Amino acid sequence: MLDQTGEKRQHVDEDGWWTVHRGDIPIVGTAIHDGHGLRADLRSLVALSDDQRLREEDPYTAYIIQDLANRIIVHRSRFEVDLNRARDGAVYVDPSQAWGLSVWRDALPRGLHERSLVLHDEYYRMLRSMLLSIERRHGGFIVLDVHSYNHRRDGPDATPSDPAGAPEINIGTHSMDRSRWADVLETLLNALRRFEFRGRRFDVRENVAFQGRGEQTRFIHEHFPQTGCAIAIEFKKFFMDEWTGEPDFEVLEALRALTASTVPGLVKALDARQ
Template sequence: MSKMSVDEIIDAIGNEKTFHAVSDDYSFIIKIESYVHFICGAVHDGHQFRKELWENCLLSEYERWYEEDPETLNMVRTHPITIAGLDSRFEYDLNRDPENAIYEDAWGKKMWKQPLSKEAKDFSLAKHTNFYKVVNALVSKIEQLFGRCIVYDMHSYNWRRWDRKVPTWNLGTSNIDNNRFGGMVEDWRASLSEMIFPNDIDTKAKVNDTFQGNGYFLKFITNNFSNTLVLATEISKVYCNELSGVIYLDIVSIVEEELKKRIPQHATIFIEKTKP
């Protein structure tokens, strides 16, 4: 893995180079092993929280971890194109627009002892901006090469906070063109529901059951690219203990192995069934 500036990353994409890089401020990573028509993203995988914010933050490390999406990058790490945030959503949330990316409170809890300075906010928002410069360049290149693109937008969610039974997989589709891509959504939902987990974990997959796909990553790409489908794909945290923070690596490995075959299969169907 190399350290590269945003300009260097964008230049490498423009010249169709393969590379595995961390941004020079260590805020995100990107890997391109080959130029294919599908991208895997994990914008909430990051847990980094810069030290100058520690004393001012009212939330514990566990409280931050609880709302992040650990292991979502590992679930898709084998695919040719991956991009993931390294910083915690509690510094700035890549799945929110810039105006709302820095929390004042989170899930009913106040975030800061003292309001953040403009300088502190600007420092974080610059990283948000740079990430989306790279996303823009990446999706532009894939559409240029293939005429269309599909993005698997990986997330996780806490099932324990719900007072009803929730699905292991949820697809959020309220901000995509369902008339055009509804069939692809159903194909993906059906594929996810076929996974087999141990310990009697239900593999039910639903659409817009717990979340509706209102994230900025999906909206940014959908609003800027007419031939790219973003599938907001949420797995409930059956792969960890939400209360203790223990990760069930065997479950993570099963998801990774299943997605290793299911994502390329679905992406192939997408390229066969869609036209730019």
């Protein structure tokens, strides 16, 4: 695995929960599934290999948002606790919650289950506090909730998913009051669609592969209904080999530049609403 500078990682942060960067703009980027770390008391209980876990995590999403002044990067694996699930489903206990994978060798002891949920509770306390601060400073904010998704689930040599149902960039807006935030959403979509890479533009569509039904966007829209716009962005894993984990840094650099390029327009859109 590589860090945000492209250098080989020497270790995974097993103790840190997340890293928060704070700047003076109303745009926030999050990479809540970027992490691969596991608590020490869980490692021997996990039935999955590191490669199996990595395949369902969102590596390099922290890299994509690293030029945003406000960003949250989670270091713990979604297989410890999934911060984008509601609390009662945030720890995978059944294969139906985890792409058919049996995560644990045996039933997870209740005490360890509850310990994992502490991270879920503390994350949302931290997130609400941070967003309240940005709201006080700027009057409103936009959260770019960045994820990635697999499109070669049948194997490394199998035919990838039909592009008709798998855009390179999928925007999810399920929990959003779309009429209230239409101007912000259109600003983002236009910026993403204008960007050129290798002589073409990316395939950007709304609510195709995913609809943005995650807990983080729901939480933000519940707690900040008038001032917070949270947009789920799913990048298809065309920037890496999802089976080996090998990145294509030319594509990643383009996605990094693309994400940074949306900020001026989004700030302007927010300012126009004041």
